[in-house]
Amino acid sequence: xxxxxGKTVPAVPVPLDAELRVVYEAYLSEEPDAAPMSFEKLSAxxxxxDAAGEAHEEHEDLSHGGRxxxxxxxxxxxxxxxxxxxxxxxPSGAPAARPxxxxxxxxxxxxxxxxxxxxQILETAERFGATLISVxxxxxxxxxxxxxxx
Numbered sequence: 001x002x003x004x005x006g007k008t009v010p011a012v013p014v015p016l017d018a019e020l021r022v023v024y025e026a027y028l029s030e031e032p033d034a035a036p037m038s039f040e041k042l043s044a045x046x047x048x049x050d051a052a053g054e055a056h057e058e059h060e061d062l063s064h065g066g067r068x069x070x071x072x073x074x075x076x077x078x079x080x081x082x083x084x085x086x087x088x089x090x091p092s093g094a095p096a097a098r099p100x101x102x103x104x105x106x107x108x109x110x111x112x113x114x115x116x117x118x119x120q121i122l123e124t125a126e127r128f129g130a131t132l133i134s135v136x137x138x139x140x141x142x143x144x145x146x147x148x149x150x
Contacts, residue, residue: 042110042141049111062115065091069124077138081147085136087114091126099130110140 016024069090074083077129090098101124105116114136125132137148 019075039141046111062087062089062118064122068122072124082138082144084138085114087118087119087132087134087136089122089125089132089134091129092132094131095128099128101125101128101130101132103132104137105134107139112139 010144062068069092071088071090073088074085077084101121103118103121105112105114105118107116114134118132118134121132121134124130140148
């Protein structure tokens with residue numbers, strides 16, 4: 001789905017606990033710009049994030065100067081959906097038997113990618129000799145809920 005001005009995507013209500021729904025509705029009443037999200041607003045948010053460096057370029061040294069071995073596979077998506085990119089970073093010299101950290105980036109399900117927000121989690125992976133597996137889940141609204149968790 002392309003992000004085009006004036007296009008809409010049918011909303012799929014996210015199930016919320018009744019107590020959480022009260023908090024969410026109070027937030028929306030105090031922050032009128034928080035919702036609904038328009039394609040124009042989303043495009044501007046993504047452009048701002050790109051300009052700020054939140055979406056990393058391919059030339060970035062993901063190995064952090066050789067401290068990590070990096071593998072970037074793609075796993076098949078469900079039912080013919082596009083493949084899901086992964087970033088697998090293993091600290092150099094880590095033992096064969098080691099823990100793993102599963103990481104899903106922040107971005108509210110509509111921004112970022114599998115290389116977003118890695119600095120702190122890579123430090124943790126290195127400290128514990130763990131392999132980091134970061135998932136590039138599919139983003140909304142191009143992929144409506146529950147695509148991100150499938």
